[in-house]
Amino acid sequence: MNTLQICLWGLQIGAIYGLIALAFVLVYKATKVINFAQGSIVMLTIYLCHAVISLGTFPIWAGLLLSAGVAIGLGLAINRLFMHPLVGQPLIAPVMVTIALLGLIQGLCIMVWGDIGGCRNFDPLGISAGALHIGQIVLLKPHTLGFIVTLVLFGLCALFFKYAKLGLGMRATAEDHQVAKVLGVPVMFVFAAVWALATLISLVAGFILGSMNGLELGIWQIGIKAIAVAIIGGLDSIPGALIAGLMVGVLEQLAGAYIDPYIGGGLMDVFPLIIMCIIIYFRPYGLFGLERIERV
Amino acid sequence: MLAINNIEVKYSDIILVLRGVSLEVPDEEIVSLMGNNGAGKTTTLKAISGMLATELGKVTEGSIMFNGKRIENGDAEVTVGLGIAQVMEGRRTLEHLTVEENLRVGGYKVSGDAKKNLERVYGYFPRLRDVRNSTAGYCSGGEQQMLVIGRGLMARPTLMLLDEPSLGLAPLLVEEIFGILKSINQGAKTALLLVEQNALAALSLANYGYVMENGRVVLDGAAEKLKNNEDIKEFYLGLNEVGKRKSYREVKHYRRRKRWLG
Ligand SMILES: Nc1ncnc2c1ncn2[C@@H]1O[C@H](COP(=O)(O)OP(=O)(O)O)[C@@H](O)[C@H]1O
Ligand SMILES: [Mg+2]
Numbered sequence: 001m002n003t004l005q006i007c008l009w010g011l012q013i014g015a016i017y018g019l020i021a022l023a024f025v026l027v028y029k030a031t032k033v034i035n036f037a038q039g040s041i042v043m044l045t046i047y048l049c050h051a052v053i054s055l056g057t058f059p060i061w062a063g064l065l066l067s068a069g070v071a072i073g074l075g076l077a078i079n080r081l082f083m084h085p086l087v088g089q090p091l092i093a094p095v096m097v098t099i100a101l102l103g104l105i106q107g108l109c110i111m112v113w114g115d116i117g118g119c120r121n122f123d124p125l126g127i128s129a130g131a132l133h134i135g136q137i138v139l140l141k142p143h144t145l146g147f148i149v150t151l152v153l154f155g156l157c158a159l160f161f162k163y164a165k166l167g168l169g170m171r172a173t174a175e176d177h178q179v180a181k182v183l184g185v186p187v188m189f190v191f192a193a194v195w196a197l198a199t200l201i202s203l204v205a206g207f208i209l210g211s212m213n214g215l216e217l218g219i220w221q222i223g224i225k226a227i228a229v230a231i232i233g234g235l236d237s238i239p240g241a242l243i244a245g246l247m248v249g250v251l252e253q254l255a256g257a258y259i260d261p262y263i264g265g266g267l268m269d270v271f272p273l274i275i276m277c278i279i280i281y282f283r284p285y286g287l288f289g290l291e292r293i294e295r296v
Numbered sequence: 297m298l299a300i301n302n303i304e305v306k307y308s309d310i311i312l313v314l315r316g317v318s319l320e321v322p323d324e325e326i327v328s329l330m331g332n333n334g335a336g337k338t339t340t341l342k343a344i345s346g347m348l349a350t351e352l353g354k355v356t357e358g359s360i361m362f363n364g365k366r367i368e369n370g371d372a373e374v375t376v377g378l379g380i381a382q383v384m385e386g387r388r389t390l391e392h393l394t395v396e397e398n399l400r401v402g403g404y405k406v407s408g409d410a411k412k413n414l415e416r417v418y419g420y421f422p423r424l425r426d427v428r429n430s431t432a433g434y435c436s437g438g439e440q441q442m443l444v445i446g447r448g449l450m451a452r453p454t455l456m457l458l459d460e461p462s463l464g465l466a467p468l469l470v471e472e473i474f475g476i477l478k479s480i481n482q483g484a485k486t487a488l489l490l491v492e493q494n495a496l497a498a499l500s501l502a503n504y505g506y507v508m509e510n511g512r513v514v515l516d517g518a519a520e521k522l523k524n525n526e527d528i529k530e531f532y533l534g535l536n537e538v539g540k541r542k543s544y545r546e547v548k549h550y551r552r553r554k555r556w557l558g
Binding site for chain 1: 402
């Protein structure tokens with residue numbers, strides 16, 4: 001395997017990390033809640049999507065639309081049932097709730113889908129086995145699709161935050177809840193919208209992951225890497241999530257290819273966390289995190 | 297236009313901060329609310345704008361009427377839509393947004409031509425046009441004060457609540473900003489409720505004034521009358537250099553003089 005090939009794979013896997021980190025960052029930016037349940041939400045959305053698609057014989061696009069609706073509903077429900085009642089409480093309260101949600105959702109998935117847990121045949125688009133050959137380079141189809149979709153979604157996000165009214169309201173909310181409110185930004189609506197957006201993005205990420213590897217009850221673990229990626233990118237930086245995701249993906253694959261053989265493997269899976277520790281040591285705000293502006 | 301009738305405000309259900317506060321802001325007038333630190337001026341503004349709720353505060357007695365409608369304990373997001381804009385103390389810009397983005401957030405509730413609305417604000421604050429693409433957090437103190445006032449103006453309010461706009465600004469800037477406030481009042485027919493510790497500056501602008509102390513209104517009257525009030529003169533003796541913060545000694549001086557208001 002040549003290095004170029006490894007780097008390309010790293011970029012493609014890193015894009016998925018970035019996408020999940022984006023969902024995490026959106027919630028953090030607007031609400032300041034660190035969503036430890038992010039990984040399990042990815043898992044739940046994709047199992048729900050699987051359930052929706054296996055419901056009947058409607059066309060694939062209808063299944064996807066329906067799944068998107070379900071994912072948005074899930075985000076709104078989490079916000080309404082678990083986050084909304086805690087508005088005004090110390091931030092630690094909702095953060096603890098997300099930790100509870102992490103366990104709760106895992107349990108739920110095992111309960112409902114435990115018997116098909118390792119079902120490997122999630123492939124609604126029929127791309128799982130496909131690959132593109134460009135000279136010596138081999139690019140797997142789901143990975144490539146994921147990469148493109150990720151770039152498009154980040155692009156849409158950038159446009160949304162720059163030009164859409166709600167996007168501007170979200171940025172105002174992210175800066176200062178009180179000021180946003182006093183200016184008439186519907187802060188509670190922004191919270192709900194951000195959760196809906198985050199679960200929708202989680203579904204997209206889950207869908208790609210499912211198409212890559214099939215469904216399994218360990219999918220939630222990718223959330224840990226994604227949180228590490230978000231922290232590296234700066235927690236509240238959207239471009240940071242993408243750049244950190246790509247960076248971590250490449251470094252992780254390189255570590256897997258060139259270091260793992262010598263130490264008997266296992267480094268690849270913890271590599272994002274190692275990178276996170278190193279970066280935090282030198283840059284506490286992450287690579288692109290916003291510092292509070294101190295004007296002299 | 298605005299009438300506060302005998303309100304009592306509590307934070308967290310137990311901390312009683314305002315007692316029997318009444319005040320009025322007539323259409324198109326400038327009313328100033330003065331008093332030392334902790335008197336309850338900011339709390340009064342928050343009671344009007346509906347921001348009390350964000351700090352677990354509540355109007356527990358009395359009423360606040362705005363154009364015939366009861367608005368106490370209202371939702372801040374709704375109150376803005378009614379035409380009341382609060383400019384919070386401390387120049388709270390959205391610091392990572394540009395100046396123009398800040399202004400656009402201020403117009404969140406206003407439908408219609410955002411460009412025209414922006415131009416109107418730039419008309420009052422030409423300096424903001426020059427820095428429209430700068431990050432708000434890096435603007436100078438004066439520019440930031442202009443920005444938060446302009447941002448409030450974007451909501452096209454009929455009543456603006458201004459919380460200590462002169463605080464920490466150089467005298468010349470205070471003069472400039474107060475001049476602009478005057479032209480906003482005259483040009484846009486916006487009534488102003490101006491909270492100030494800087495009584496001299498406030499009374500030079502206002503038609504009417506209230507003095508608060510310990511959560512009550514202890515003195516009110518036409519601005520001309522208040523300006524010539526011996527107590528006010530003496531009270532603000534150490535303060536009448538525009539924009540200067542109180543030093544500890546002045547606070548103590550005030551404490552000694554407290555009897556006149558009690
Ligand atoms: N969020 C709050 N919770 C509890 N007490 C408060 C809160 N905000 C203000 N206070 C108290 O209310 C009193 C009046 O404060 P404030 O309205 O800010 O005064 P001013 O603006 O005149 O300086 C002060 O004693 C202050 O400690
Ligand atoms: Mg105050």
